[in-house]
Amino acid sequence: MEKENNALFIIFGGSGDLAKRKLYPALFRLFLSGSLKTNFAVIGTSRREWPDDYYQNIVYMAIKNVGKAGDDVRRKFIKHFFYQANDVTDLNHFQILKKRSQSIADKWQITGAWIYYLAMSPNFFGTIAENLAKSNFLDSNHPNRLVIEKPFGHSLSSAQKLNRSIQKAFSENDIYRIDHYLGKEIVQNILPLRFSNPLIKGIWNQKFISNFQITLAERVGVEQRAGYYEEAGALRDMFQNHIAQLISLLIMDEPASLQTKDLVRSKAQALSNIQELDYKNISNNFVRGQYTVGSGFKGYREEEGVAADSQIETYVAGKLSPLAGPLKGVPIYFRTGKRLKQKVTRIDVVFKESTNNIYQSKTISDIPNVLTILVDPISGFKLNYQSKAIGDRQDLQKFSLRREFNVTERQKMPEAYQRLFHDVLNGDKTNFVQWNQLCASWRITDQVIDCWNKQQIPTDFFYPAGSMGPKAADSLLAKDHHFWVFRG
Numbered sequence: 001m002e003k004e005n006n007a008l009f010i011i012f013g014g015s016g017d018l019a020k021r022k023l024y025p026a027l028f029r030l031f032l033s034g035s036l037k038t039n040f041a042v043i044g045t046s047r048r049e050w051p052d053d054y055y056q057n058i059v060y061m062a063i064k065n066v067g068k069a070g071d072d073v074r075r076k077f078i079k080h081f082f083y084q085a086n087d088v089t090d091l092n093h094f095q096i097l098k099k100r101s102q103s104i105a106d107k108w109q110i111t112g113a114w115i116y117y118l119a120m121s122p123n124f125f126g127t128i129a130e131n132l133a134k135s136n137f138l139d140s141n142h143p144n145r146l147v148i149e150k151p152f153g154h155s156l157s158s159a160q161k162l163n164r165s166i167q168k169a170f171s172e173n174d175i176y177r178i179d180h181y182l183g184k185e186i187v188q189n190i191l192p193l194r195f196s197n198p199l200i201k202g203i204w205n206q207k208f209i210s211n212f213q214i215t216l217a218e219r220v221g222v223e224q225r226a227g228y229y230e231e232a233g234a235l236r237d238m239f240q241n242h243i244a245q246l247i248s249l250l251i252m253d254e255p256a257s258l259q260t261k262d263l264v265r266s267k268a269q270a271l272s273n274i275q276e277l278d279y280k281n282i283s284n285n286f287v288r289g290q291y292t293v294g295s296g297f298k299g300y301r302e303e304e305g306v307a308a309d310s311q312i313e314t315y316v317a318g319k320l321s322p323l324a325g326p327l328k329g330v331p332i333y334f335r336t337g338k339r340l341k342q343k344v345t346r347i348d349v350v351f352k353e354s355t356n357n358i359y360q361s362k363t364i365s366d367i368p369n370v371l372t373i374l375v376d377p378i379s380g381f382k383l384n385y386q387s388k389a390i391g392d393r394q395d396l397q398k399f400s401l402r403r404e405f406n407v408t409e410r411q412k413m414p415e416a417y418q419r420l421f422h423d424v425l426n427g428d429k430t431n432f433v434q435w436n437q438l439c440a441s442w443r444i445t446d447q448v449i450d451c452w453n454k455q456q457i458p459t460d461f462f463y464p465a466g467s468m469g470p471k472a473a474d475s476l477l478a479k480d481h482h483f484w485v486f487r488g
Contacts, residue, residue, distance in 0.1 A: 005030075005425040006039040006112030008105050008142075010097070012088060012128055013120030014044020015058070017224075018149065022180075023119060024062040026417035031077050032067050035422055041108045043101060045086035046120075055083035080108070088124050094135035101137075113143040115424055122151055126165030133169035145424055147176045150241050151232060152433075155449070156442035163435060176424050177433040181242045183416030185405075186375045188431070190249045190347075191263075193373070193381070200371075203351070205326040210368070212250055213348040214243055215486055216336040217468070220343075221297065222314070226305030234288070234316040235445055238336040244271060244441035245433065246347065247320070247334070251327045260430045264437070271440035273322040282451040284479075285320075287472045288313035288461065291339040295466025300338070311457050314338040317473040319480075320444070331480060335473055339465035341488040345375040348485040370485055379413075380404035 009027070011019055030036045044055055056078040063074060084100050086093045101114070116132060118125055125148060138144045146166065153159025166175060181187055194204055203209070216238055222229045229237065245267075252270035255262040275281075291314050292299035300306055300314050315337030321329055351369040372382040383401040388394060405413070414422070423431055463470045468488035477483050 003035065003426075004037045004039075005035055006110055007036075007425055008040070008101060008108075008110045008112075008114045009042040009117060010101060010114065011042065011044050011117045011119055012086070012124075013046060013118070014055070014083065015046040015048055015050075016119055018119045019044065020058065020062040022417045023117065023421075024059050025066045026415060026421050028063040028066050028074075028077055029415060029418040030421060030425075032069055032073070035425065036080075039109050039112070040080055041104045041110060042081045043097070043104060044081065044083050045088075045097065047085065047087055049085045050083045052082050056081050088120075088128050088131065091131055091134055094131045094137065098135050098137050111142065113145050113425070113427070115145045115147060117147045119149055122149075122153075122162075125152075126162050129166040129169040138169060143174070143427070144170065145174050145176060145427070146170045147178060147424055149178050151236060152177055152438060153442065154231070154236070156439060156446050159438060159442055172435055173429070175435075176420075176429060177438065178420060179241050179245055179433050180416040180420065182245055182431040182433075183414075183419040184375060185413045186373060186379050187246070187249070190246075190373065195254050206328055206330050208351055209327065209330050210350045210352045211331040211333060211480070211482055212247075213350065213485055214246055214250075214332070214334040215344060215346050215348075215484075216242060216334075217340040217342060217344050217488065218336075218338050219340060221291070221339050221465070222300065222303055222306070226303050229314075230306060230310060230312055233312045234314055234336055234338070235448060239316060239318070239334065240441050240445040241433070243334050243336060244444070245437075247271065247274075247332055248437065250347065250349075251322050251325065251330075251332070253325055258430075260428070263430055264434045268434065268436040268440060270322070270325070271437060271444075273324045274320050274440075274444055275323050277444065277447040277451070279451050279454070282448055283455070285476065286316065286318040286448055286451075287470055287476055288452065288458070289315035289337065289463045289470035289472075290461055291315070291337070291465045292462040294339075294464030297339055297465035299462075299465065311461075313452075315340075315463060315469045315473075317469065317476055318448070319476060331482075333477060333482075333484075335469060335484075337463075337469050341466055341468050343377060344486070344488075346486060347373040347375070349373070350482070350485060372485070374404070378404055379410060 011023060013019060027036065027042065059078045059081050060074060063077070082104055084097050086097050114137070118128055129146060132138055153162050193200055195201055248267040248270045251273070252266040255266040290300050290312065301308055301310055317333070317335035320332045349371040353368045370384040374380045374382065381403050385399055385401065386396045387399050389397045420431060458472070460470055460472050474484065
């Protein structure tokens with residue numbers, strides 16, 4: 001049986017798209033699992049004036065197609081939801097919200113953590129934290145946990161400023177910075193794959209690994225996020241968080257234990273080991289692009305809310321490498337972009353070819369041994385290897401060992417936000433971004449942005465929608481006599 005949790009959730013931005021698409025379905029899944037049952041409540045806030053029953057109907061529509069529960073279960077769930085209009089810049093509103101929160105906590109006999117979820121513009125993160133403290137929300141009668149969505153800052157300096165503001169109210173131990181990739185089942189399998197299998201553990205080093213290739217490709221364009229994307233771009237939107245976290249899991253040293261402090265230390269050290277990037281390095285090893293008309297899609301500059309002369313990148317590819325550890329010098333290639341040929345998230349670990357291969361002249365495959373970690377939309381693992389072709393000759397063929405999670409298994413997997421909510425309830429910070437990791441990833445991101453700001457837009461900046469990005473990204477690997485294992 002799932003342990004029943006006792007908690008009050010206060011969601012700032014309770015009327016927003018994130019709350020409807022991700023947060024309410026995740027909480028409902030926890031309700032179905034028994035992790036939330038009786039002694040919990042959710043207070044949604046925004047500027048709008050809504051009665052509780054109107055808000056409950058919003059939540060009902062958000063969970064209508066989640067799970068296989070009957071309507072009576074859904075109705076029971078939404079009775080735990082309440083709404084309070086709130087202007088986050090007005091301290092008086094926080095005092096009203098606190099009084100309402102305490103009343104609801106008393107009604108549902110909530111004695112556990114109060115969880116403050118910031119699901120709104122990052123411009124208000126510091127303001128909310130400070131006003132929570134000023135209105136005496138954060139008393140010692142219950143644990144107080146702050147959950148923050150990305151982006152955490154726009155640069156290292158802005159992230160530091162935001163962090164100082166938040167830490168006036170919350171200690172680092174009580175701050176949970178969300179990166180939903182860390183809640184994905186396959187991503188959480190990377191460390192067990194590396195450290196619990198002697199076969200894999202023994203070859204996860206510079207002697208055997210040729211390079212890593214990380215692909216986060218999206219078919220969609222910017223959709224309704226043009227305002228945000230015009231400020232962020234692909235590097236800040238995807239590399240600074242998701243890709244940086246994946247890199248840390250791939251190259252980190254084995255931690256002393258699975259305790260949060262040891263895992264966090266190893267991950268932060270891994271990102272700190274990435275080489276400093278200068279102008280020459282970035283010019284040679286980073287590619288940016290912007291999608292234009294193609295495959296029946298309009299270009300980025302034609303999207304609603306995008307400047308007609310926008311120079312924001314919707315695609316970025318790069319090469320990094322660690323300067324220390326067992327993977328010292330191993331290239332890490334990454335690419336991510338909008339309006340690419342297909343949606344896929346995968347990691348390819350490319351192994352070196354044997355230097356004394358007696359079958360070398362017989363090999364017909366141009367792809368060496370590759371371990372592929374399939375994250376999305378297919379989840380699983382694939383290992384390419386070479387074996388003798390059927391018949392009398394000694395020619396070699398490429399074969400694959402493949403393990404994909406089937407439909408039944410995928411249905412059992414906790415959704416990323418469900419898993420991360422569960423961890424917040426239990427005070428487990430293992431799968432959240434810690435401050436030292438954030439600083440390390442912003443260091444790399446800032447170095448690239450600073451270089452780009454001094455450069456002209458490249459002549460091959462545009463790529464057609466429906467392609468796999470700028471041709472220059474292929475040349476990036478060719479410099480090292482490699483190619484993208486996944487061609488799209």
